[in-house]
Structures are given as structure tokens and as C-alpha cells.
Amino acid sequence: MKSAVSTEKTLREGSLAKRTAILAAARELFVRHGVDGVSMDAVAARAAVSKRTVYDYFGDKRRLFLAILADASESMIASVRRALDEHLADGAGITTVPQLEKALTAFAIDLGTTIVGSADYAAAFALVAQQRMQTPATEDDVVTTAAEEALVERVAHFADAGLLDTENPPLAAAHFGALTILLAYNDQPDPATADPDRVRQTMIDGVHAFIRAYATR
Amino acid sequence: MKSAVSTEKTLREGSLAKRTAILAAARELFVRHGVDGVSMDAVAARAAVSKRTVYDYFGDKRRLFLAILADASESMIASVRRALDEHLADGAGITTVPQLEKALTAFAIDLGTTIVGSADYAAAFALVAQQRMQTPATEDDVVTTAAEEALVERVAHFADAGLLDTENPPLAAAHFGALTILLAYNDQPDPATADPDRVRQTMIDGVHAFIRAYATR
DNA sequence: GGCACACTACACCGTGCAGTGTAGTGCTGT
DNA sequence: ACAGCACTACACTGCACGGTGTAGTGTGCC
Numbered sequence: 486m487k488s489a490v491s492t493e494k495t496l497r498e499g500s501l502a503k504r505t506a507i508l509a510a511a512r513e514l515f516v517r518h519g520v521d522g523v524s525m526d527a528v529a530a531r532a533a534v535s536k537r538t539v540y541d542y543f544g545d546k547r548r549l550f551l552a553i554l555a556d557a558s559e560s561m562i563a564s565v566r567r568a569l570d571e572h573l574a575d576g577a578g579i580t581t582v583p584q585l586e587k588a589l590t591a592f593a594i595d596l597g598t599t600i601v602g603s604a605d606y607a608a609a610f611a612l613v614a615q616q617r618m619q620t621p622a623t624e625d626d627v628v629t630t631a632a633e634e635a636l637v638e639r640v641a642h643f644a645d646a647g648l649l650d651t652e653n654p655p656l657a658a659a660h661f662g663a664l665t666i667l668l669a670y671n672d673q674p675d676p677a678t679a680d681p682d683r684v685r686q687t688m689i690d691g692v693h694a695f696i697r698a699y700a701t702r
Numbered sequence: 703m704k705s706a707v708s709t710e711k712t713l714r715e716g717s718l719a720k721r722t723a724i725l726a727a728a729r730e731l732f733v734r735h736g737v738d739g740v741s742m743d744a745v746a747a748r749a750a751v752s753k754r755t756v757y758d759y760f761g762d763k764r765r766l767f768l769a770i771l772a773d774a775s776e777s778m779i780a781s782v783r784r785a786l787d788e789h790l791a792d793g794a795g796i797t798t799v800p801q802l803e804k805a806l807t808a809f810a811i812d813l814g815t816t817i818v819g820s821a822d823y824a825a826a827f828a829l830v831a832q833q834r835m836q837t838p839a840t841e842d843d844v845v846t847t848a849a850e851e852a853l854v855e856r857v858a859h860f861a862d863a864g865l866l867d868t869e870n871p872p873l874a875a876a877h878f879g880a881l882t883i884l885l886a887y888n889d890q891p892d893p894a895t896a897d898p899d900r901v902r903q904t905m906i907d908g909v910h911a912f913i914r915a916y917a918t919r
Numbered sequence: 920g921g922c923a924c925a926c927t928a929c930a931c932c933g934t935g936c937a938g939t940g941t942a943g944t945g946c947t948g949t
Numbered sequence: 950a951c952a953g954c955a956c957t958a959c960a961c962t963g964c965a966c967g968g969t970g971t972a973g974t975g976t977g978c979c
Binding site: 717720751752753754755758 | 927
Binding site for chain 1: 736738739870873876877880881884885888907908911912914915916
């Protein structure tokens, strides 16, 4: 009678406030103690909500977890696009290598402080890392892929413009990511400990190395 | 009465065969299903050993986990030193940049196929990633630190020799690691899926970029 | 034969937790 | 006044798992 078409089991829409409260609470606890280390009671308590409500909203623990990932993913890709637009847009008047380095540095620092520094996004990384082998290919890959693609497009653009010297923009973009975000994240995976100055320095150095490797001479 | 000096609780030495069997079984299962997703019964079964024996050998689940880390750490650092010795030793007659690139590439591929390709070491990475926030600073950091230090020493050496251009060998070493191992690992974190050719290509490209960024011109 | 030891097989305890069912409360619109 | 809804509080089930205790078996050593 319920016409339960997909896996959905008559979840409730509910108020946005409670929904985000639950997501925030769960994210925080999951990141700190691991998904398995957190009881649904704890999540409910932290969200100041009845456990029953958590289940009414999200169905079960797994789907709550996935909702967190989806949430973080969404705002993360948005952040990347925004930073990309803000610092590396076509209209930014980047015509020389020094200008490019400056813009890339600003971009990297922006992204770095946003992503590595603030918990929401770092949480996604951490959670995916925790669950990687247990969860068959979460949509994290989708996110990083989408983000990288956007970056690849910019790299290709600057290669066309004669500022970067590469026949393989995806590779160059990957190297850019490795020298900046990846390295920064690897240095301080604990969101709580994230030191903005250190992230900043990592970004500056990473971009510099990238420019030395890839700038037209 | 037991004179339990430290945390030790009268563990048993046991045979090396059983010990390694248990470690191997636990490592495999932990990596695949996560530490919390694996019961001690499962470990015992997989190791073809009584559960009681597992407890007699390792005390409890936590210490079994730490034993796995220690084990992997040990052989990992050994691998790094060996590869370093094999490809980048003083006596290797590296006097030109092309020679250096070649040696670095060989080194990276060697390390890459050993570490990323083969499960033992990748397991450590994966497990630490899983447990990072739940376990207060495991000795993974010790390993990567020790490994990086050895690499730093070599980089400094080649900088002195006039082949590399950097005033900051630790940074250069970090960038080397980011462009090679880190990137390779990030591309395919699942040991089972590890594609040697892909790892190989990542290493070649990474070293090439590193050389472009850091070789003396 | 008899002791010591490594090990197994198995039963067992306690507990924490995912998930459910339900009674009850307050709010809103009619 | 009443129905409908969102939500809470709470009790409760079932189960999986960490860890322990122990009786019994095989082996080597004296």
C-alpha cells in the first residue's frame, strides 16, 4: 500500500533547522570518534532531538552517513568553483607568469583555508578515508573528480594562453593538487589542529614549485 | 602477585608462524572491513587458530591492531632505506641531472610498486587513515617522518653536489613525496585495485615534474 | 609414567547498540 | 472542539561482539 518505490521508506521532510542540526551533530561526532564509535543516541542527544526523530528523518545510520557526505560534497564543489571563479577567471587579466603565480597562490590559499581549515569539508575527507574500503566507492570520488575537472579546464586555458608549458593538462592539474591541497591535507589531517599559517606556507611553496615545473620559460 | 610491571599482562611469546598468521589475517580483514567491522572470531578463524590463542598472543583487539601497525611500519622503513641505498647511494656515480632523474625515477618506481602495490604497507596507510582521529597519533607519523628524513638527507646531498637547486631540502623532499608516493596512493588507495602500470606512470611523471621544478638549470 | 606447556573447542557473560513501537504532548488549521 | 501532524520520552527486542574461564588434547622432555 505504501508504494515504496525505491529504498525509501516513508522518510519525513521535517524542518530544515532540525535536519541541519542532526547533520552537524552527526558529522562532528563521526569525525571525532569514527562512525562506528558513535551511537545514534549520542547523535540525537547532541542534536537536541529525539532519537526517533533522527530515524524518521534519515532512516538508518548508513543513510545518515551518506547524507553527511552528500552535504559536504555539495558545498565543497561549490567552494572550489567559487574560488576558481574568484581568482582564475578569464576576465582576471592574467597575462604573465608572475601574475599567474600570484593568482594561483591566492586561489590555493583560499581553497586551503576553506577546505583544510574549516571542518565541514575536511570532515568529508576524513570520513571517506575511514570508510574507503568498507563503502563501495562513495561519491567522494565524484566530487574530487568534478573539482579536478574544473581545475583542468583552467590549466588547459593557461596552457593555450602560453603561460603554462604542458601537453597534459590533467597531469599538470593533478600535480598542482598534489603540491598544494594534498600536501596540506596530509600534513594536518586533524581539522582541530589545522594551523592556517602552516597551510598558507604550504600553499605558497607548493604553487612556487608548480610554477617552476610548469611555467613557460 | 603477577608483578605486572607495565601494561603487559603475561602475554605469550608463541611460535613465529602462528604470530605472523594472526597478524596477516587481522591485517587483511581490518583493511577490507575496517577494524570495527571485524570480529576477533573472524580473525581467529582466518588465521586458523583458536580465538583464545589470539588473546593469549596479543591481549586484546587494540594491541593486535597496534602490533599490525608496528609490523608494517618496521618493514616499510626498511623498504625505504633499501630503495634509497639501491638507487641513490653516494657510490652510484650520479653526476648529471639526467642521471639523477633516472635514478630518482627508478627509486620512485621501486618504492611505489613495493609500497603502493603490495598490501602490507598500504595496509598501514589505510588503517592509520581509518583510525586517525580515534587513535591519538599512532606511530605512523614516526615512520613517514623517519622515511622522509632519510630522503631529505639525500636531497640535501644532491643540492650540495650542485644537481638540485633548493635552499630548503625538507621542502623539496616533501614535494618529491607529494608528486610521487602521495599522488600514487591517492589515486588508488585500494590495494586490490592497484594497477602497477598506472603507479609506474605516476612515478615517471612525478619525478619529471620534480626535476623540472628543482633541477639546477 | 608424569609434568609442563601450547593450543583448541566451547560455553558463557556482560554490554552496547541499531532499530522499533507506542503513548503522550503541544501546535495549527478548520 | 477536533483532527492531523511533528515531535519527544521511553521502554523494549534482538543481536553481535569483546573478553574470559575451563576442560580437554597433543607433544616433547625428564
